[in-house]
Amino acid sequence: MGKGRLEAFSDGVIAIIITIMVLELKVPDGHTLEALRPLAAKFSAYTMSFVYVGIYWNNHHHLLHTVKRVDGWIMWANMNLLFWLSLVPIGTGWIGETGAAPWPTVLYACMLFMCGVSWLLLQRAIIRADRENSQLARAIGSDWKGKMSGVGYAFSVGLAFVDTRISVAIFVALAIVWLIPDRRISRAVEPESD
Numbered sequence: 001m002g003k004g005r006l007e008a009f010s011d012g013v014i015a016i017i018i019t020i021m022v023l024e025l026k027v028p029d030g031h032t033l034e035a036l037r038p039l040a041a042k043f044s045a046y047t048m049s050f051v052y053v054g055i056y057w058n059n060h061h062h063l064l065h066t067v068k069r070v071d072g073w074i075m076w077a078n079m080n081l082l083f084w085l086s087l088v089p090i091g092t093g094w095i096g097e098t099g100a101a102p103w104p105t106v107l108y109a110c111m112l113f114m115c116g117v118s119w120l121l122l123q124r125a126i127i128r129a130d131r132e133n134s135q136l137a138r139a140i141g142s143d144w145k146g147k148m149s150g151v152g153y154a155f156s157v158g159l160a161f162v163d164t165r166i167s168v169a170i171f172v173a174l175a176i177v178w179l180i181p182d183r184r185i186s187r188a189v190e191p192e193s194d
Helices: 003-023 031-062 070-084 088-098 104-135 135-140 144-159 163-180 182-189
Strands: none
Touching: 003 070, 003 088, 031 070, 031 088, 031 104, 031 163, 031 182, 070 088, 070 104, 088 104, 088 163, 104 135, 104 144, 135 182, 144 163, 163 182
């Protein structure tokens, strides 16, 4: 299978995930700005999740530029990532509905942690397929962002029982870290200039 088909399938799944999330937002009851108040927690959760799904979509696009050939490991690692991303609407709905109560926040943190693990597995599958010629391996190096994110999500699971605001702050901070454009992969795949 060519990487174009893999990317198109992934794009479609991610588009459906975003569509499902936005359909959970309901029209407010009333015609004043006060009618928006009950939707604040849901909208905040939606915004955070939209940003996270967008980050994965954007980085997935760049990641697939490094793929030379698609094998079964890459296909299954990609499906694993899409599985965990497909749970984002459920986590978003629950954390938004409850205003970030402890157990919904734990679920959300676990979901983000598993998305991160799945991302790392997809990277490993791509590196494995390319063997010693892996542009991706050269680009990510020690992958401090990936490791830092995993540690952050793991801490956010336990901290949700202390104060969910700390966990939410970790989610926001890690999203900001990944929002900052990461040129590692782009530089690795750009043709070298003379």
